[in-house]
Amino acid sequence: MDTLYALRYNAWAVSASKVRNDERERFSSEIMSHLDHLYRFAFYLVKNEDEAQDCVQEACARALSSYRQFTPGTNMKAWLTRILHNFFCDTYQRSKRIVSIDARSDGAEDKESYWQHVPIDNPGPEKQFLRQELGQQIRNALKSVPEEFCAPILLVDLGEFTYAQAAEILSCPVGTVRSRLSRGRKLMQIALGKYAGKEDSGS
Amino acid sequence: MRCEEMPELISALVDNELSSEELAAIRSHMAECGDCRALYEQERALKRQVRSTAAHVAAPAALRQKVQRLFNEQAPGKAAERKRTWQSWFALRALRPAFAVMLVVLALSPLVYRWWPVENVSLAALATHEEIIAGRKVPARVSDPQELRKQLAQAVDGKFAPIALDLSMIHLYPVAGFMQKIDGREVLVTIYQGDGRTVTCFTFLGDEADAPRAAELFYDPAMRMNFYSFSRGDINGVMHRAGKVICLVVSKMAPAKLLALVRAKPGHS
Numbered sequence: 001m002d003t004l005y006a007l008r009y010n011a012w013a014v015s016a017s018k019v020r021n022d023e024r025e026r027f028s029s030e031i032m033s034h035l036d037h038l039y040r041f042a043f044y045l046v047k048n049e050d051e052a053q054d055c056v057q058e059a060c061a062r063a064l065s066s067y068r069q070f071t072p073g074t075n076m077k078a079w080l081t082r083i084l085h086n087f088f089c090d091t092y093q094r095s096k097r098i099v100s101i102d103a104r105s106d107g108a109e110d111k112e113s114y115w116q117h118v119p120i121d122n123p124g125p126e127k128q129f130l131r132q133e134l135g136q137q138i139r140n141a142l143k144s145v146p147e148e149f150c151a152p153i154l155l156v157d158l159g160e161f162t163y164a165q166a167a168e169i170l171s172c173p174v175g176t177v178r179s180r181l182s183r184g185r186k187l188m189q190i191a192l193g194k195y196a197g198k199e200d201s202g203s
Numbered sequence: 204m205r206c207e208e209m210p211e212l213i214s215a216l217v218d219n220e221l222s223s224e225e226l227a228a229i230r231s232h233m234a235e236c237g238d239c240r241a242l243y244e245q246e247r248a249l250k251r252q253v254r255s256t257a258a259h260v261a262a263p264a265a266l267r268q269k270v271q272r273l274f275n276e277q278a279p280g281k282a283a284e285r286k287r288t289w290q291s292w293f294a295l296r297a298l299r300p301a302f303a304v305m306l307v308v309l310a311l312s313p314l315v316y317r318w319w320p321v322e323n324v325s326l327a328a329l330a331t332h333e334e335i336i337a338g339r340k341v342p343a344r345v346s347d348p349q350e351l352r353k354q355l356a357q358a359v360d361g362k363f364a365p366i367a368l369d370l371s372m373i374h375l376y377p378v379a380g381f382m383q384k385i386d387g388r389e390v391l392v393t394i395y396q397g398d399g400r401t402v403t404c405f406t407f408l409g410d411e412a413d414a415p416r417a418a419e420l421f422y423d424p425a426m427r428m429n430f431y432s433f434s435r436g437d438i439n440g441v442m443h444r445a446g447k448v449i450c451l452v453v454s455k456m457a458p459a460k461l462l463a464l465v466r467a468k469p470g471h472s
Contacts, residue, residue: 024274028271028274031270031274032267032270032271035262035266035267035270036260036261036262038262039260039261039262039263039266040257040260040261043260044257049263050296051296051297053263053265053266053269054295054296054297055297056262056266056270057266057269057270057273058295060270060273060274061273064273064274089457089459089460090457091297091298092297134252134256135252135255135256135259138252138253138256139256139257142253142257148463153253154257156218157250157253157254157257158253158254158257162220163215163218163220171373171460172372172463172464172467173372173467176467178211178214178215178220179211181214181215181218182210182211182213182214182215185214185246185249186210188249188253189245189249192249
């Protein structure tokens with residue numbers, strides 16, 4: 001009887017550990033599938049490759065620690081992004097000062113110059129160079145926008161999250177996401193206008 | 204609908220996040236307004252460009268290896284037990300400035316102790332918050348927020364009322380309060396709790412000089428308001444003035460987050 005009990009127990013233990021291993025495998029591979037997104041988000045938030053890597057690594061470690069808190073079937077990408085953003089806020093924002101948006105709005109008038117260079121339709125191969133230039137300008141503009149306004153752009157435009165999901169990730173109301181997106185895009189247009197202005201004066 | 208109201212709506216239109224009423228209103232405006240149509244095209248082009256540009260950024264191979272190693276080393280669910288070595292903490296670049304500050308603080312601590320200024324009302328409030336979250340101060344709970352406000356206003360003979368903050372979007376609700384005398388001044392303390400977090404709101408009569416000297420000042424041009432941010436230990440406070448009433452919101456939340464919260468909902472007395 002004792003032997004029988006032990007055998008049954010062992011069989012249960014083996015199957016439980018197999019389930020755990022399978023779960024672990026699935027969990028890990030799903031995190032890996034979101035790694036590009038997490039790195040992109042971190043990179044434009046901290047604006048530095050090495051620190052972005054640190055952020056993502058720590059976020060993955062935290063995700064693993066709170067593995068049990070994740071509800072299977074819910075949006076893991078949003079859950080991971082929220083962990084990453086919380087880590088970013090805890091670690092990087094302590095000394096950050098909020099800059100008045102009005103102070104950055106000077107020179108908004110010359111933004112049209114940038115938009116004359118934006119290819120609305122697909123450009124031909126001969127315009128590939130121009131497109132690369134524009135890519136660099138967009139990257140620089142994204143880096144120049146303060147985190148407060150940049151994060152919603154990253155979530156909605158890059159992460160393809162809805163406003164409601166972005167609000168959940170940033171722990172703020174949906175209305176705040178909407179207004180910060182609008183202001184963030186305005187700041188980007190101003191930044192892009194400045195680059196275009198520089199190019200014009202250089203040529 | 205005026206053009207000044209449009210940028211936010213246009214931005215939401217690009218993201219397909221408008222309600223049907225907003226959509227109808229914006230369509231009829233844009234049918235007549237060339238400037239707003241142009242702005243819409245610009246925002247669409249910007250979104251497209253941001254998307255295609257950022258897609259080129261990918262996680263470096265070194266990061267993939269590091270994360271994979273992390274998974275191989277730790278079983279999920281057991282990771283809470285993971286131990287960090289002191290080297291791994293130091294390897295986190297973001298924490299290096301904190302280590303440097305810690306060293307300086309340690310070195311200067313005898314001086315700081317000697318020259319620490321006489322405690323002001325705002326700093327005393329941070330200490331009160333610490334006592335509340337440590338469970339050393341346990342005021343009676345009042346389930347009805349209106350009743351709580353009434354009771355608190357009565358405690359100061361109706362001279363002022365506690366600032367009402369709406370923190371429901373982060374699932375925090377007023378649960379308790381009391382009147383505290385700090386340095387002979389009457390301070391109304393309202394405790395907001397939910398999701399295991401606590402935010403304490405202090406209301407008292409005063410002026411902006413009640414902010415600690417070391418506080419950082421932020422000016423919000425849209426609201427024409429000054430916000431003072433300061434900390435003691437891991438407790439952070441954000442103070443602003445509404446007329447003659449000072450509102451001080453205290454929490455363990457990161458200073459920037461707390462500031463954003465108070466700026467979004469400065470409350471009313």
